[in-house]
Amino acid sequence: MKTQFKINNGPVVFENYNNEVVAVNLDSGAYYSLVGSCSQLWNLILTNHTVEQISTHFIATLEGDSELITSELHVILKQLEEAGLIIENLSMEPSPAISVTESAIEKNPFNGFEMTVYTDMQDLLLLDPVHDIDDSGWPAASGDLIK
Amino acid sequence: MASLRIAHIFEQIRLGGPIYALIGLSKHLVTIKPDCHRIISLLPADPRAVRQAAAAGLTILSGPNKTTIKQELAKADIVQVHFWNNPRIYAFLRAKNPPMRTIVWCHVNGLHPPHILSQSIFDFADLVATTSESSFSLPVLCSQPRDQVEFINAGADFSRLDGFVPTAHDEFTVGYIGLVDFIKIHPAFVRMCAAIQVPAIRFIICGDGNSLKEISRQAQEVGILDRFTFIDHVEDIRPILSQIDVLGHPLCEETYSTSELALQEAMFAGIPPVVFPYGGIDRIVSHERNGLVAQNEVDYVRAIELLYHNPEERKRLGKNAAIDADGKFGSQRTALRFEEVYAQLMQKPKRNHRNSFQHSEYKKDLSANPGAWEMIHSLDNIGDEDFLDSLTNSDTQAELAEKRISHMGPNMRNHILQYRIYYPNDLYLRVWAGVMFSQSGRHALAAAEFKECLNNGLNSPRIRRYFDTAVSLCANGTVKS
Numbered sequence: 052m053k054t055q056f057k058i059n060n061g062p063v064v065f066e067n068y069n070n071e072v073v074a075v076n077l078d079s080g081a082y083y084s085l086v087g088s089c090s091q092l093w094n095l096i097l098t099n100h101t102v103e104q105i106s107t108h109f110i111a112t113l114e115g116d117s118e119l120i121t122s123e124l125h126v127i128l129k130q131l132e133e134a135g136l137i138i139e140n141l142s143m144e145p146s147p148a149i150s151v152t153e154s155a156i157e158k159n160p161f162n163g164f165e166m167t168v169y170t171d172m173q174d175l176l177l178l179d180p181v182h183d184i185d186d187s188g189w190p191a192a193s194g195d196l197i198k
Numbered sequence: 199m200a201s202l203r204i205a206h207i208f209e210q211i212r213l214g215g216p217i218y219a220l221i222g223l224s225k226h227l228v229t230i231k232p233d234c235h236r237i238i239s240l241l242p243a244d245p246r247a248v249r250q251a252a253a254a255g256l257t258i259l260s261g262p263n264k265t266t267i268k269q270e271l272a273k274a275d276i277v278q279v280h281f282w283n284n285p286r287i288y289a290f291l292r293a294k295n296p297p298m299r300t301i302v303w304c305h306v307n308g309l310h311p312p313h314i315l316s317q318s319i320f321d322f323a324d325l326v327a328t329t330s331e332s333s334f335s336l337p338v339l340c341s342q343p344r345d346q347v348e349f350i351n352a353g354a355d356f357s358r359l360d361g362f363v364p365t366a367h368d369e370f371t372v373g374y375i376g377l378v379d380f381i382k383i384h385p386a387f388v389r390m391c392a393a394i395q396v397p398a399i400r401f402i403i404c405g406d407g408n409s410l411k412e413i414s415r416q417a418q419e420v421g422i423l424d425r426f427t428f429i430d431h432v433e434d435i436r437p438i439l440s441q442i443d444v445l446g447h448p449l450c451e452e453t454y455s456t457s458e459l460a461l462q463e464a465m466f467a468g469i470p471p472v473v474f475p476y477g478g479i480d481r482i483v484s485h486e487r488n489g490l491v492a493q494n495e496v497d498y499v500r501a502i503e504l505l506y507h508n509p510e511e512r513k514r515l516g517k518n519a520a521i522d523a524d525g526k527f528g529s530q531r532t533a534l535r536f537e538e539v540y541a542q543l544m545q546k547p548k549r550n551h552r553n554s555f556q557h558s559e560y561k562k563d564l565s566a567n568p569g570a571w572e573m574i575h576s577l578d579n580i581g582d583e584d585f586l587d588s589l590t591n592s593d594t595q596a597e598l599a600e601k602r603i604s605h606m607g608p609n610m611r612n613h614i615l616q617y618r619i620y621y622p623n624d625l626y627l628r629v630w631a632g633v634m635f636s637q638s639g640r641h642a643l644a645a646a647e648f649k650e651c652l653n654n655g656l657n658s659p660r661i662r663r664y665f666d667t668a669v670s671l672c673a674n675g676t677v678k679s
Contacts, residue, residue: 052297062671064641064645064646064672064673065642065672065673066639066640066641066642066643066672067673068639068640070210073640073642073643073647074642075642075643075645077645077646077649080646080650082643082646097673167587
């Protein structure tokens with residue numbers, strides 16, 4: 052069993068957007084939207100955590116059967132690997148264990164690891180990419196502005 | 199007398215004004231039975247809209263194939279195209295269809311790109327009907343034969359408000375009803391809400407749309423989220439209207455809006471609106487008679503404050519709003535106008551629609567980058583300069599044009615994406631989508647667009663630079679062209 056993964060930086064680019072990770076495999080042209088626990092998983096892989104550390108973290112922070120969480124974790128890791136988004140990491144040292152903050156003591160229910168695959172960007176429009184946001188994060192306005 | 203059979207062509211049936219207008223219209227047309235309205239939604243329809251249409255006895259064909267569409271067109275006495283500028287509607291206008299009598303009903307005012315009323319619409323149709331009187335200021339309308347253009351307002355179905363009674367409530371409530379999207383709403387919407395100096399004010403936002411999250415984020419950022427109530431699209435609008443003191447309906451300057459059914463309904467219910475004079479709105483709201491028309495953001499804020507402090511004025515404007523809505527709008531009036539134009543159309547034989555899309559110059563343009571050229575042609579020489587510069591000029595000039603494209607407003611950005619999705623192999627549409635994504639901070643999506651261009655032969659130095667920049671700004675930022 053593989054113990055650690057890393058982002059497949061060869062063909063994969065990604066962005067964090069509104070608490071979602073949007074990843075694109077530039078070789079296949081497929082888009083992936085990772086939300087909720089799956090976006091958290093992505094960021095844990097990015098910060099060099101081992102599968103065991105990640106599993107321990109989710110069991111500590113999610114409300115649900117620990118075996119189910121572990122088993123679903125392995126399923127999604129396999130899917131991410133098959134999509135070419137992550138690859139096995141044979142070289143890097145793991146990060147220190149993930150600390151569970153006080154706020155995480157109140158566990159969120161486990162709703163699975165949600166990844167959606169798009170072969171074109173039509174449904175990604177739902178992520179609202181078209182609006183004209185200026186540097187301050189506001190849609191650009193014209194005319195007399197309220198200061 | 200046998201009922202006429204009307205085939206209605208929509209890009210996609212969704213919940214909202216157009217389907218309600220059609221349902222209301224069908225109730226009042228005496229020469230057409232409801233089930234003789236055949237509504238063709240070129241894209242799969244929203245099931246909620248299908249249910250509502252079915253309840254009114256209308257038939258919706260959701261995403262039918264070409265054979266079915268042609269059969270429906272052949273059987274129809276009249277084909278009514280519901281026009282917004284989008285690639286599917288233009289593809290329909292270009293298609294080789296059976297002989298038809300056609301009316302194009304424009305649900306956009308045509309005042310701003312991309313929702314231009316192009317000459318090709320007039321070349322196609324036996325009759326073009328606008329839904330906004332403001333469209334008659336357009337040169338393209340002025341140059342048409344007078345008997346080929348009509349104004350037919352899309353009227354709200356006021357029977358939806360039967361039994362409406364305002365309810366008592368503690369907080370002064372400003373409502374917005376309709377599409378929640380910055381392609382329609384004023385960009386400073388939340389900022390204006392925050393500036394209103396009224397104690398215990400509440401904002402109800404009722405409707406679907408892509409900007410719900412953004413409005414919520416902005417309200418959070420300025421600390422007024424607790425004053426907002428978001429309500430999904432509702433079938434029965436009465437409980438929402440009953441809580442509203444003022445309709446705050448500030449649309450953006452480039453709005454394509456015309457009849458604004460939600461505005462008509464609120465006015466009919468005696469709720470005074472505060473609006474901007476953009477699009478067709480100032481033909482609906484008369485300043486200081488049945489509502490207030492703000493000229494700028496400060497004006498909008500002051501207008502809401504004025505209506506809070508002057509309940510008698512609010513009452514007066516609301517009363518006039520109800521009188522004017524009842525006297526000018528409503529689906530019964532729309533039906534009477536359509537009875538006339540349908541009768542007029544039935545005097546004509548069905549004909550083949552050989553139109554401007556057959557011109558040789560047009561065809562020549564389409565030999566390369568057909569999607570980009572289709573989009574440009576749909577703009578009919580209005581606001582298309584930057585796209586032409588991008589397509590036809592040197593790297594330096596093209597880059598300047600693409601920088602301007604990246605800063606275009608929400609409506610044009612939405613338009614580019616619609617064409618980009620419809621023509622996924624058109625590399626220039628990908629460039630334009632890519633520069634737009636880059637500007638919006640969507641660097642992974644931008645990188646994907648530029649990579650596709652590089653892989654397929656559009657590999658000029660500027661595209662390689664766009665790609666490298668997008669990748670470097672992605673969260674991982676390591677891929678190289």
